[in-house]
Amino acid sequence: MRSIARTPGTQGYAEQAAELIPRYQAISFLEHHQAEMHLLAGRPGRVLDVGAGIGVDAAWFASQGHSVVAVEPTEAFRLAAMRLHASPSIEWLDDALPKLDRVRERGQMFDTVMLSGVWMHLDERERRDGMPRLASLLAPHGVVVLSLRHGPVPVGRRMFEVSAEETIELARQHGLQPVLHVKTESVQASNRAAGVNWTRLAFRHVPKRQQSVEGAALETA
Ligand SMILES: C[S@@+](CC[C@H](N)C(=O)[O-])C[C@H]1O[C@@H](n2cnc3c(N)ncnc32)[C@H](O)[C@@H]1O
Numbered sequence: 001m002r003s004i005a006r007t008p009g010t011q012g013y014a015e016q017a018a019e020l021i022p023r024y025q026a027i028s029f030l031e032h033h034q035a036e037m038h039l040l041a042g043r044p045g046r047v048l049d050v051g052a053g054i055g056v057d058a059a060w061f062a063s064q065g066h067s068v069v070a071v072e073p074t075e076a077f078r079l080a081a082m083r084l085h086a087s088p089s090i091e092w093l094d095d096a097l098p099k100l101d102r103v104r105e106r107g108q109m110f111d112t113v114m115l116s117g118v119w120m121h122l123d124e125r126e127r128r129d130g131m132p133r134l135a136s137l138l139a140p141h142g143v144v145v146l147s148l149r150h151g152p153v154p155v156g157r158r159m160f161e162v163s164a165e166e167t168i169e170l171a172r173q174h175g176l177q178p179v180l181h182v183k184t185e186s187v188q189a190s191n192r193a194a195g196v197n198w199t200r201l202a203f204r205h206v207p208k209r210q211q212s213v214e215g216a217a218l219e220t221a
Pocket residue numbers: 007008009010013024050051052053054056071072073074077095096097098115116117118121122
């Protein structure tokens with residue numbers, strides 16, 4: 001059993017779950033993930049969705065034939081997700097970054113690791129501890145897709161201003177190279193109006209024969 005202490009990054013979510021659940025439901029996977037869609041559409045495989053919220057992304061992956069492990073430490077979201085997106089292809093876990101102990105106990109690797117709107121909830125130490133664990137869970141040919149929120153922090157939440165540069169450097173230290181780096185506006189109209197924008201990054205393992213990121217096909221915008 002995981003410790004009953006609340007995961008620090010989830011601050012505010014349980015209290016605001018009733019308001020947030022319909023907001024999350026209103027945005028489709030395709031609207032949300034246009035920028036990285038070309039990296040996600042592929043042969044069915046194993047997906048790890050960390051901080052899966054109410055399961056919109058997990059449900060899309062399941063609908064495409066993937067088998068999904070969806071990690072969500074906020075109970076109100078996890079229970080809503082299990083109700084809204086019941087699927088034999090999705091397994092729900094009460095686990096959290098940076099340790100991801102329950103995921104790691106399974107001894108599985110994943111073709112796709114999603115962290116949509118999660119990484120900036122971790123403080124610097126949690127990010128430093130979390131990155132090598134993500135790298136170790138990624139299959140050799142796999143992709144990590146990660147987004148960082150920038151702009152005003154909603155009242156009651158715990159978020160940090162995390163730069164793309166820091167994230168790319170941290171990933172590099174653990175053998176991951178960037179294959180996507182784009183900035184997008186917020187899909188939610190109220191967040192867009194408040195000046196929220198996003199960095200979207202994706203990483204793959206550096207091939208053994210290539211020791212530096214030089215020459216990697218990095219998409220930027
Ligand atoms: C902005 S929501 C994003 C939910 C979903 N990924 C999406 O894109 O709709 C952030 C999620 O991260 C989760 N979270 C916060 N800290 C976390 C941590 N340390 N480990 C895993 N998930 C965390 C929250 O509980 C919340 O569900």
